[in-house]
Amino acid sequence: MWLGGPLRMRKDKTDYDAIIIGSGFSGLYALHHLRDKLKLNVRVYDSAGGVGGTWWYNRYPGARVDAPSSPFYAYTFSQELVDDWTWKETQTPQASVLAYLEHFAQRFDLTKDIQFKTWVTDARYDEQTQSWTIETDQGETASAQFLICAVGALFVANRPDYPGIDDFAGECYHTGRWPHDKVSFAGKRVGVIGTGSSGIQSIPEIAKEAEHVTVFQRTPQYSLPARNRALSEEELKRSRADWDDLRQSMLHRGGWPHKTIRRSAQDYTPEERHAIYESLWEEGGIHLSINSFSAVLIDKDLNDEVSEFVRGKIRQIVRDPETAEKLLPDYHFATKRLILDNGYFETYNRGNVSLVDLRDDPIKSFSATAVQTQQGEHPIDMLVLATGFDAVTGSMLNLNPKGRDGLSLQEKWADRFENYLGATIAGFPNLFMIHGPGSPGVLYTMPLGGERTANWIAESIAHLRANNLGAIEATDEAASMWDEEINAAAAQTLYPLTDSWYMGANIPGKPRQFLAHLRGSKYFERLSQVADQDYEGFVLESAK
Numbered sequence: 001m002w003l004g005g006p007l008r009m010r011k012d013k014t015d016y017d018a019i020i021i022g023s024g025f026s027g028l029y030a031l032h033h034l035r036d037k038l039k040l041n042v043r044v045y046d047s048a049g050g051v052g053g054t055w056w057y058n059r060y061p062g063a064r065v066d067a068p069s070s071p072f073y074a075y076t077f078s079q080e081l082v083d084d085w086t087w088k089e090t091q092t093p094q095a096s097v098l099a100y101l102e103h104f105a106q107r108f109d110l111t112k113d114i115q116f117k118t119w120v121t122d123a124r125y126d127e128q129t130q131s132w133t134i135e136t137d138q139g140e141t142a143s144a145q146f147l148i149c150a151v152g153a154l155f156v157a158n159r160p161d162y163p164g165i166d167d168f169a170g171e172c173y174h175t176g177r178w179p180h181d182k183v184s185f186a187g188k189r190v191g192v193i194g195t196g197s198s199g200i201q202s203i204p205e206i207a208k209e210a211e212h213v214t215v216f217q218r219t220p221q222y223s224l225p226a227r228n229r230a231l232s233e234e235e236l237k238r239s240r241a242d243w244d245d246l247r248q249s250m251l252h253r254g255g256w257p258h259k260t261i262r263r264s265a266q267d268y269t270p271e272e273r274h275a276i277y278e279s280l281w282e283e284g285g286i287h288l289s290i291n292s293f294s295a296v297l298i299d300k301d302l303n304d305e306v307s308e309f310v311r312g313k314i315r316q317i318v319r320d321p322e323t324a325e326k327l328l329p330d331y332h333f334a335t336k337r338l339i340l341d342n343g344y345f346e347t348y349n350r351g352n353v354s355l356v357d358l359r360d361d362p363i364k365s366f367s368a369t370a371v372q373t374q375q376g377e378h379p380i381d382m383l384v385l386a387t388g389f390d391a392v393t394g395s396m397l398n399l400n401p402k403g404r405d406g407l408s409l410q411e412k413w414a415d416r417f418e419n420y421l422g423a424t425i426a427g428f429p430n431l432f433m434i435h436g437p438g439s440p441g442v443l444y445t446m447p448l449g450g451e452r453t454a455n456w457i458a459e460s461i462a463h464l465r466a467n468n469l470g471a472i473e474a475t476d477e478a479a480s481m482w483d484e485e486i487n488a489a490a491a492q493t494l495y496p497l498t499d500s501w502y503m504g505a506n507i508p509g510k511p512r513q514f515l516a517h518l519r520g521s522k523y524f525e526r527l528s529q530v531a532d533q534d535y536e537g538f539v540l541e542s543a544k
């Protein structure tokens with residue numbers, strides 16, 4: 001392991017030591033770490049006009065972190081950074097996360113090494129120089145020994161292709177590409193397609209202003225009350241004072257400091273279990289999932305019980321029984337992304353919100369002014385597509401790097417998203433992914449996951465440099481073994497039974513495969529073990 005001191009530069013062969021694509025949480029941290037700790041020559045490219053990644057693009061009304069949030073949805077490595085940033089609410093809104101990332105970039109002087117508004121249009125590996133060459137839409141070519149893809153797990157927008165949708169003449173926005181100028185809903189009839197996190201977060205906000213909102217729902221969702229509230233001075237002070245301990249808890253738990261309660265449902269009567277569900281619902285956030293009973297994502301009967309509990313809550317909240325019935329989810333609780341809302345179900349009690357259940361009344365087509373469903377016409381002035389993303393793999397496939405022998409990633413991943421450790425791909429030496437398929441990704445606190453993965457990548461690079469090695473490449477055997485491991489873990493749970501973007505099931509024709517590592521912090525222990533065992537599963541090539 002490299003322990004400091006200058007690393008051998010390869011200026012003769014490359015323009016940069018490392019190229020990073022993406023300046024969201026992970027890309028920014030990777031830049032800071034590789035440039036300022038390893039003293040590498042690093043360049044970052046980003047299609048956006050500023051730092052922030054997903055938080056730069058997803059500016060729809062109501063956008064907030066949908067996981068355990070302030071002050072833990074943040075970088076953890078610097079006490080100074082913790083001390084000089086003030087989080088204001090428990091469920092951080094998009095604007096605060098973006099402001100925090102801008103602050104981070106400024107504090108560590110990162111922006112000078114980032115090229116914004118630049119698409120990387122091609123990336124090719126050269127076996128002779130053991131380096132990557134990229135091309136951009138600005139007509140540039142650059143090379144680096146290492147290509148670090150911090151391209152975002154939720155970036156490539158999924159746009160429905162209903163007949164005539166392009167003929168719709170009103171304003172049309174995808175939540176993942178929301179305009180930077182304020183969008184006004186006043187006096188407008190707004191149609192929203194999609195009821196994932198983005199739909200459920202934005203619908204209550206849109207309904208406050210619009211003349212009418214028509215929600216087109218394909219799958220009813222389990223959504224839990226976020227119970228967002230102001231974060232007190234006292235809480236912030238305590239978290240700053242205890243940061244070391246909190247960080248240690250985060251490193252060893254699911255990426256957040258909360259202790260997960262591991263109790264067995266059999267030890268409680270149905271009445272006692274119900275009382276637990278009630279108190280966790282009141283507590284809000286994801287506690288009903290992580291703190292009810294340990295087998296909730298494994299045991300069908302237990303999961304049915306929790307599912308029915310949430311359905312009961314929806315029936316209680318939504319006054320019109322017909323609307324409530326349409327809103328009742330019927331898949332296994334928490335096997336799609338759990339959603340945290342601020343008054344979503346309550347919104348259906350407003351006079352200006354109506355719900356179309358696409359399972360009974362599918363969309364047939366669009367005209368310039370309306371959505372035509374099987375049972376009727378819905379005139380709208382604005383269309384909001386809250387239809388999600390080609391998640392986890394979409395951005396890598398978009399980039400479509402060409403590895404050894406010119407093999408493209410689109411060819412490599414035609415049937416299966418083979419990878420090793422969620423961070424590397426056989427046939428693509430010196431390429432690293434952050435939050436790739438097979439990593440904990442969205443099932444872990446993402447800023448911390450990005451930080452830890454970037455640390456591991458940095459250690460790997462330092463190891464190569466310190467040992468006069470030119471390339472690191474996963475073997476096919478290691479990738480197969482990893483694939484089996486990820487799927488064996490998923491097969492023990494209820495996740496694969498549900499059509500979700502975790503399974504690639506939201507994109508027509510996408511290979512069906514569970515895309516996340518389920519063992520949280522254990523994944524990062526595994527990364528360290530691989531490094532400690534001389535990069536088990538990798539071939540390390542001498543520098544040419």
Ligand code: NA7
Nearest residue numbers: 154160194195196197198199218219337386387388389506
């Ligand atoms: P999601 O969670 O993928 O939600 C997308 C929603 O759009 C979901 O309700 C989909 O229904 C629906 N959808 C997708 N395509 C269509 C079509 N063609 N017709 C009707 N409805 C459709 O994306 P979000 O942006 O909400 O959230 C993504 C993540 O970002 C989220 O999990 C957080 O981690 C942050 P489906 O359920 O597939 O039937």
